[in-house]
Amino acid sequence: MDLHQQQQQQQHNALTGADNLPVGPSLQLANESQVVRKAGRQAISTFLDSHNCFSVLRNSGKVVVFDTLIPIQLAFYALVEHDMQAAPLWDPTQCRFVGLLKVTDFIDILRHFKRTNGDVGSLATRSIANMIQDPSIAEAVNLSFGFPSADSSTSLKQACKLLLAHSSSSSNTNSNNNTSNNEATNPNAADAIDGVVNEDTTKTNQSSNNSSNGNGDGITSKTRLDFLPIVMPEDMRVLACITYTNILEHLVTHFRETRRLFDDSIYDLKIGTYHEHLVKVGPDESLARALELMHEHELSALPVVDLATDRLIGVYSRSDITFLTRATDAEDAVSNLDLLLSDVLEQQRTDVTTPDAMHSCSTAHTLQSIFEYFAQLRFNRLFVLDESERLVGVVSARDLVEYFMID
Numbered sequence: 092m093d094l095h096q097q098q099q100q101q102q103h104n105a106l107t108g109a110d111n112l113p114v115g116p117s118l119q120l121a122n123e124s125q126v127v128r129k130a131g132r133q134a135i136s137t138f139l140d141s142h143n144c145f146s147v148l149r150n151s152g153k154v155v156v157f158d159t160l161i162p163i164q165l166a167f168y169a170l171v172e173h174d175m176q177a178a179p180l181w182d183p184t185q186c187r188f189v190g191l192l193k194v195t196d197f198i199d200i201l202r203h204f205k206r207t208n209g210d211v212g213s214l215a216t217r218s219i220a221n222m223i224q225d226p227s228i229a230e231a232v233n234l235s236f237g238f239p240s241a242d243s244s245t246s247l248k249q250a251c252k253l254l255l256a257h258s259s260s261s262s263n264t265n266s267n268n269n270t271s272n273n274e275a276t277n278p279n280a281a282d283a284i285d286g287v288v289n290e291d292t293t294k295t296n297q298s299s300n301n302s303s304n305g306n307g308d309g310i311t312s313k314t315r316l317d318f319l320p321i322v323m324p325e326d327m328r329v330l331a332c333i334t335y336t337n338i339l340e341h342l343v344t345h346f347r348e349t350r351r352l353f354d355d356s357i358y359d360l361k362i363g364t365y366h367e368h369l370v371k372v373g374p375d376e377s378l379a380r381a382l383e384l385m386h387e388h389e390l391s392a393l394p395v396v397d398l399a400t401d402r403l404i405g406v407y408s409r410s411d412i413t414f415l416t417r418a419t420d421a422e423d424a425v426s427n428l429d430l431l432l433s434d435v436l437e438q439q440r441t442d443v444t445t446p447d448a449m450h451s452c453s454t455a456h457t458l459q460s461i462f463e464y465f466a467q468l469r470f471n472r473l474f475v476l477d478e479s480e481r482l483v484g485v486v487s488a489r490d491l492v493e494y495f496m497i498d
Contacts, residue, residue, distance in 0.1 A: 124355070131352030131458075135495040138346050139248040139338075144241050144321045147341045148331050156181050156329065157192055159220040164421060166219055167197040176410055177318040179238070179329050180219060188238040188327065191318060192219060195409045199232040201425050202382055206231075211421040240320040243330060247338055250319055251492050254335065257316030317391065335488040336471055343466040353458035360458060362494050363475065363486035371482065373398040374433035378407075378414060381432055385409050392447065394474055394482055395432050401481040403474055405436040408447040413438050451476050454483065461486070 155178040157166045170178060170192075177193040200222065204211045207227075222228055239257060241250045318332040357363060371394045372381055381393050392408040414435060418424035451474045452461065461473065465488075475484035 127352055128355060128360070129497075132495050132497050134348055134352060135342070135346065136248060136497050138342065139251060139495065140246050142247045142341070142345070143243065144245050144247060144250050144333065145243040145330075147247065147333050147337050148243075148321065152331055154179070154329050154331060157219060158183055159189065159223070160218050162214070162216055163192075163197065163200070163219050163222050164214040166192055167194065167415075170194050170197075171412060171416060177332055179320055179332070182220070188240070188320070188329070190223070190238055191320070191332070193318070194412055196232060198382060198409065198412070198415070199386060200228065201415075201421070202379065202386070202428065203228060203231045205379065205425045205428055211425050214421050238320065239316055240322050240329075242324045243321050244324070247341070248496070250333070251335075251338060251496060254316055254319055255489070255493055255496065335492050336469060339465055339488050339491060340469060343462055351459065353462065356455050356457055357452075357461055357486055358454035358475070358484070360494065362458070363484050363490045365475070365484035369394070369482070369485065371396050372407075372432060374404055374431065374436070376432050377428070378430045378432060378435055379428040381407055382409070382428070391487070392472060394485065395436060396482050403449070403451065403476065403480070403482045405432075405439070406447070406449045406472075406474070407432055407435060408471075410447055411435075411439065447471050449474065452486070453477070461491070465491075 153173065155169060155173050155175050157169070157178050157180050159180050159182050166178070170176070171194075175194075177191050179188050180190045180192055181187075182189045200214070201211070203209070204214075239253065241253060318334055320332050321330045322328060323330060358365070370384060370388050370390060372384065374395055374397075376395075384390070385393055391410070392406050394403055395405045395407060396403055414427040414430060415424050417438070418427055448468075448470065450464075450468060450470045450472075452464065454475055454477060456464075456475075464470075464473070470488070472485055472487040474482055475486060477483050
């Protein structure tokens, strides 16, 4: 470089502030790390964009659909009998699907009756439609209104955005905390409560405007969507209800990438919920209080810890219905809400293959190792422990999906 070129370079550096930028191997490594992280997220995002919802469905399966005129208690026992967590609701008067009924909805209804000293015996005769139309129950229980669903040809990325748009919190965080470092979900990328999402942005915008709740996002403020019905657009036939876990299962099974793109730890990537943002309980807390906390913070599970040491004892999931299935009737089920969590944990299934079984990892585990772990165990969440086995965080299937939602 001659003298004139050196002077020009110095002038350019002075104008841009380049002379003040840090230099050296550390900056180069930091830049390379950011590039690799972005490449990894982009690779997954592209994969999800190139696969549709139909590709997630199993070769064989079953879908349970409830008529809204049947008693809600009968519907719950049908869910238990068929080992299902949720079922679409069909309104015979309107001849269309109007919502989803989840096992957790019935639990919240029992909590409501316990709190208000209501007639629990009426659940044996009151229809699903009657419960949905009761404003006191609808407000207290947050029953799902409308039928959020996805076209079978919708991309998995769009389906993920729809799930995320209707979920204001992850596996263990309150609505004021967001530890994810990815970009905000575009509200136009997912339909609102009353539509079916597809690749037609015009239809998406239209349905979002039609169900706005005054917050400008078209999303009911206390609605959490963990199950997404997949429908055939020709006849609105429901093929299945998919979850974050189903999407991740498809991802780890079919995604092929030779480059090592995921060598950063989940802690460094800020995937999950950590430290003071965690919601946890001790073993002497009542089941009713644990369910109240999960309802208040919109959590799918609560870690149970030794409050003196912060060591993980167990996990109570909202989908755990042991206390219900062992009850002789609805009144007995309400009485079981007074059980201590220590007693409830003793009655839990010990089958480690269930998605809600307790699994843990360390803060040093890389995203790559978490993927491999998920491929083996198909978990709903991992509890992050430090070197002293103390609970410091929770990483859910939802957190993993959300991390890759970039455009």
